[in-house]
Amino acid sequence: MPKTPDFFDDKTILITGGASGIGRATAAIFAREGANVIVADIDGDGAKSVAEDLRAIRPAVDDMIAQGIETFGRIDYLFNSAGSAGRRSPFLEIDAELWRQTYALNVDGVFNTMQSVLPHMLENGYGVIVNIASMAHRRGGPGHSTHYASAKGAVVTLTMGVAREFVDRGIRALSISPGPIDTAFQSISSPELKQRMTDDVPMKRMGTPEEIAEMVLFMCSDACEFMTADTVYINGGGGFR
Template identity: 40%
Template sequence: MDIRFTNSRVLVTGGGKGIGAAVAEAFAEAGATVGVHYHQGREDADQLVERLTARGLAAFSLGADLTADEAPSNLVKDFVKLAGGVDVLINNAGGLIRRSPVEDTDDALFRDVVQLNFGSAFAMTRAVIPYLRANGGGSIVNISSVAARTGGAGNAVVYAASKGALTTFSRGVAKEVVADGIRVNSVEPGLIDTAFHANTTPSAFQTMASGVPMGRAGRPADLTGAVLFLASDVHAGYITGQSIGVNGGLWVD
């Protein structure tokens, strides 16, 4: 089985580094035209695009702060203008911002975390639905987190709750748009070795990794199979509203 996205236009938010970059690269390799969205990491996104285009693959970068009011709908418009349409949206942008116990989390931090991890995916989804419907269908894959299940690691409860909202949002919106031929699913990565854990000491990270039944942390490339599979109407056409954990056995429920 070969999953191809020839003639597909795929927009990956937060696509310049980590999981997003691996996913963007895999879609480009599968023949898609890929929009690599970034916010702060312009250099990473541009370097990725350069690497991909040097291999004859189709990719370009787009900058936007997805927590700003009009930014998500403008991003979708810009992508459609450049790519000639949109078929697949990968809502990957997100982050911890910073760790904080609930009692010390002020309203501003709460809003920022929810806005980054859930609000941006909500607004992107809202903006992309009319375009997908006009195409006669399409697919959305949301990159949630194992934290949606566990409630989060220390001092990251709001992050976890916002990922929980994202997983629930995926299930719900899947039903709302099913008649338009649009499928919506989510992937919940476990412990993945990316800059997300930049503030964890190597020995603490190693301790966490050795507790995973598969005996290692995941790599960004470990996520690409699940994302491409779920995005494919040909191969996952009977799956919608689901979330798939990719966590090496760290969390099974």
């Protein structure tokens, strides 16, 4: 938690994928701590739609950030939680469309929002970016998800590159790699697959969105000011493997 009481008062966070799951939990926790919260989501039913597609349309991203700054004066934190494993496929059956979709969902949006928000953070001399990755990138995409693991590995490398480039300008960039989390996203999986995923966790349970959200809060706080370019793994002991 923050070292300084009321640390997040009047600070502003932009959360992509903020209408459900980890993003929604993070929005609630930052609001609890007094922050202004801007929620963007590709699900128009879950949040106010950002143009047509946050993942690919750069002008929509720019407009969203400009509106946030007009409303709150600044954006201090960016949490890119939007992403999806999409359709599973054996490697030899991954077609060009699935490959592009996976990278659009998991990498392009991260690139677009970071590149759009960074000039404003640099102007203020301060900003923290947290991008969601996945344990899949360390494990090679088990269960026919090599394309997803590859995309999440790209997110980790992209985050490290931004952290290195702007380390002396008040910017911190971090990624967080959860293990299996009990979200609506996971509910798409079959009960059998979900049970196998749970059994594979040494703690024998899935994590909760709130557990990830609390870690994001900690990473953005003044308790982590010496931390950048790192990936935090929160996976119920998955690092043992």
